Amino acid sequence: MLEDRLTIGEVAARAGVAPSAIRHYETLGLLTSERTSGNQRRYARTVLRRVAVIRAAQHVGLSLAEIAGAFSRFPPDHAPTKRDWARLAREWxxxxxxxxxxxxxxxxxxxxxxxxxxxxxxxxxxxxxxxxxxxxxxxxxxxxxxxxxxxxx
Ligand code: FES
Incomplete structure (x- = not known):
């Protein structure tokens, strides 16, 4: 079901970040992707919500390590909900x-x-x-x- 997944360029464009940032977030374990038979990344749409939370957290000065620590409690492809964000904001x-x-x-x-x-x-x-x-x-x-x-x- 990789057809309904997003390419790295689509994620970057929709999230308003550079593709290199998406790759970096993935390297840190903040995002996950699947690979096509041609070894290209494909992302679930939930990744957009994760990128939005990452950017918002960075905007208030949190490090990627702090964000990764918080995300480690979620399943890898979980899109943080409003309740998740409220809890993270309280903790931070x-x-x-x-x-x-x-x-x-x-x-x-x-x-x-x-x-x-x-x-x-x-x-x-x-x-x-x-x-x-x-x-x-x-x-x-x-x-x-x-x-x-x-x-x-
Ligand atoms: S520059 Fe002199 S005390 Fe800071």
């Missing part, structure tokens, strides 16, 4: 509230930076909020994040 609210608080802290720290431009590792709340880079050890943490506490070649 604390995460969004935390993100809003983080952004408010960034905004408040920004006022300290206006007219400054120092990007000091010690005092700049935007460049190094809460001195997070210190936890990674000594050295140029942004340039060599994979290096341990001591400098290595």
């Amino acid at each position: 609210r604390p995460r969004l509230d935390a993100r809003i608080r983080e952004l408010e802290q960034v905004r408040d720290g920004l006022s300290m930076c206006v007219g400054c431009g120092c990007l000091s590792m010690r005092q700049c709340a935007i460049y190094n909020p809460g001195d997070e880079l210190a936890a990674g050890g000594a050295g140029a943490r942004r340039v060599f994040p994979q290096v341990g506490g001591s400098q290595q070649a």
